[in-house]
Amino acid sequence: MSKSISGFSKLSKSKKIDWIVDTYFSNAEDAKNILKQYWNTDEKLQQLHDEFIENTITNYYLPLGVAPNFLINNKLYTIPMAIEESSVVAAASKAAKFWLERGGFKTTVISTTKIGQVHFIFKGDFHALKQFFAKVKPKLFEETESITKNMKKRGGGIIDIELRDKTSDIENYYQLHVSFETLDAMGANFINSCLEQFAKTFKKEALEFNLFTEEEKQIDIIMSILSNYVPNCLVRAEVSCSIEDLSDNDTISGEAFANKFVQAVKIAEVEPYRAVTHNKGIMNGIDAVVLATGNDFRAVEAGVHAYASRNGSYSSLTHAKVENGIFTFWMEIPLALGTIGGLTGLHPLVKLSLELLHKPSAKELMQIVAVAGLAQNFAALRSLTTTGIQQGHMKMHLMNILNQFEANDFEKKTLTEHFKNHTVTHSAVTEAITELRIKTNSE
Numbered sequence: 001m002s003k004s005i006s007g008f009s010k011l012s013k014s015k016k017i018d019w020i021v022d023t024y025f026s027n028a029e030d031a032k033n034i035l036k037q038y039w040n041t042d043e044k045l046q047q048l049h050d051e052f053i054e055n056t057i058t059n060y061y062l063p064l065g066v067a068p069n070f071l072i073n074n075k076l077y078t079i080p081m082a083i084e085e086s087s088v089v090a091a092a093s094k095a096a097k098f099w100l101e102r103g104g105f106k107t108t109v110i111s112t113t114k115i116g117q118v119h120f121i122f123k124g125d126f127h128a129l130k131q132f133f134a135k136v137k138p139k140l141f142e143e144t145e146s147i148t149k150n151m152k153k154r155g156g157g158i159i160d161i162e163l164r165d166k167t168s169d170i171e172n173y174y175q176l177h178v179s180f181e182t183l184d185a186m187g188a189n190f191i192n193s194c195l196e197q198f199a200k201t202f203k204k205e206a207l208e209f210n211l212f213t214e215e216e217k218q219i220d221i222i223m224s225i226l227s228n229y230v231p232n233c234l235v236r237a238e239v240s241c242s243i244e245d246l247s248d249n250d251t252i253s254g255e256a257f258a259n260k261f262v263q264a265v266k267i268a269e270v271e272p273y274r275a276v277t278h279n280k281g282i283m284n285g286i287d288a289v290v291l292a293t294g295n296d297f298r299a300v301e302a303g304v305h306a307y308a309s310r311n312g313s314y315s316s317l318t319h320a321k322v323e324n325g326i327f328t329f330w331m332e333i334p335l336a337l338g339t340i341g342g343l344t345g346l347h348p349l350v351k352l353s354l355e356l357l358h359k360p361s362a363k364e365l366m367q368i369v370a371v372a373g374l375a376q377n378f379a380a381l382r383s384l385t386t387t388g389i390q391q392g393h394m395k396m397h398l399m400n401i402l403n404q405f406e407a408n409d410f411e412k413k414t415l416t417e418h419f420k421n422h423t424v425t426h427s428a429v430t431e432a433i434t435e436l437r438i439k440t441n442s443e
């Protein structure tokens with residue numbers, strides 16, 4: 001059985017590794033070598049990565065791929081994508097190329113408001129609390145001045161502070177519900193700093209408020225935190241073309257494809273089991289760009305799925321219709337992203353990704369990310385409603401299976417050629433590589 005340890009965080013990196021490999025690995029030297037293999041040879045760069053998080057022992061690589069040919073509002077982009085799953089980048093690239101020839105993607109940012117809340121318990125009269133709030137509200141703005149002054153100069157800051165009565169949900173529970181404009185920053189730290197100052201001011205001022213009883217003066221702050229639910233930080237991405245232009249092969253007409261596609265989207269609108277997978281496909285594109293641009297994918301994931309459930313049941317994020325012979329496919333999605341702050345100015349590959357994207361503002365990045373999600377969903381639905389998903393996915397996954405067998409270059413070349421005309425499944429690859437090895441050995 002493994003042991004626990006006290007003071008691990010205080011050990012040096014090399015001592016941490018020693019403890020890990022000695023405690024958990026049968027071959028400590030091998031384990032240590034694997035960890036060290038992923039260190040950067042540039043010590044300064046390694047230190048930068050070490051300091052992103054805590055207790056760092058090595059780097060965890062993900063491939064960074066690119067999907068070219070994205071025409072967004074008449075501007076061409078090559079989109080960086082960091083993801084472990086095969087076929088996602090290929091699918092995005094294929095959808096980009098398809099829509100490039102059909103006018104490209106059109107996007108608009110609908111809104112950019114973010115929310116934070118101070119949750120508190122107040123045992124008293126709501127009327128008195130409202131009076132107190134009216135009195136203290138200017139002070140809340142005043143006492144956060146040092147935090148907000150630069151953001152205000154840039155055109156952002158605190159938009160409004162509301163008092164919300166939540167006592168029908170929990171006894172004596174109220175909120176300060178605050179809206180913010182954080183411009184090119186995702187804003188989590190800015191918002192949290194403002195909220196924590198509101199909480200201090202609110203509590204302090206309550207002690208001096210004459211209309212409160214002694215009990216009412218004891219406002220109990222439970223917590224102050226931004227919300228990752230951002231339904232008013234919304235972007236729309238859309239593609240459309242005539243149904244005749246929709247087909248690029250002879251096996252299905254544009255009309256038949258459009259109808260099937262719209263049905264597939266409708267199913268995801270009404271059937272949660274399908275909607276979750278449908279939206280997972282959208283997140284294949286979104287997460288990959290969010291990660292490549294150093295943004296907080298947990299925040300995005302949480303917010304997006306909450307939005308997908310906003311009408312009471314989990315539903316598709318994308319929608320499609322055919323009207324007057326025109327096929328339209330679109331998505332509105334909440335995305336709180338930053339192109340300043342967090343890791344965006346620190347991680348060399350994030351900086352490179354942002355430069356590749358023409359150094360976007362947060363609003364531009366929202367549009368690019370939404371397009372990556374819409375394109376991904378288009379590619380997946382196109383495969384699902386025509387060839388089935390496995391054909392393309394397994395074609396891309398072939399190399400992973402071959403690597404599981406530690407295939408050499410000759411085997412990879414021969415089998416890639418073979419599977420151009422055969423269906424890729426795990427067992428078909430197993431059979432083919434076994435046969436090839438028997439044949440090669442007997443020669």
Ligand SMILES: CC(C)(COP(=O)([O-])OP(=O)([O-])OC[C@H]1O[C@@H](n2cnc3c(N)ncnc32)[C@H](O)[C@@H]1OP(=O)([O-])[O-])[C@@H](O)C(=O)NCCC(=O)NCCSC(=O)C[C@@](C)(O)CC(=O)[O-]
Nearest residue numbers: 087088090091093094097277278281379380383389392393
């Ligand atoms: C996989 C493809 C693209 C193959 O599609 P294909 O028609 O066999 O590809 P192709 O060889 O004819 O090439 C056409 C274009 O596709 C792209 N492409 C093609 N191959 C590559 C490659 N190796 N590397 C980079 N890009 C590639 C590329 O843009 C290329 O143009 P070119 O560069 O030649 O001018 C297609 O079958 C497809 O789009 N499939 C969908 C795959 C998918 O959605 N994968 C996500 C993982 S599955 C999942 O997690 C989600 C899901 C599906 O469950 C969601 C849902 O249910 O909704």
Ligand SMILES: NC(=O)C1=CN([C@@H]2O[C@H](COP(=O)(O)OP(=O)(O)OC[C@H]3O[C@@H](n4cnc5c(N)ncnc54)[C@H](O)[C@@H]3O)[C@@H](O)[C@H]2O)C=CC1
Nearest residue numbers: 182183184185186187188189190296299338340341342343
């Ligand atoms: N629940 C959550 O989502 C939480 C997330 N986080 C983390 O917080 C980080 C993001 O916080 P931020 O406050 O965005 O980053 P940050 O703390 O690095 O701040 C960015 C700062 O950049 C400055 N700035 C300069 N030019 C600007 C411009 N044009 N527009 C806007 N700001 C400009 C502002 O002072 C702003 O506060 C992420 O790493 C995230 O993972 C932290 C706590 C909770």
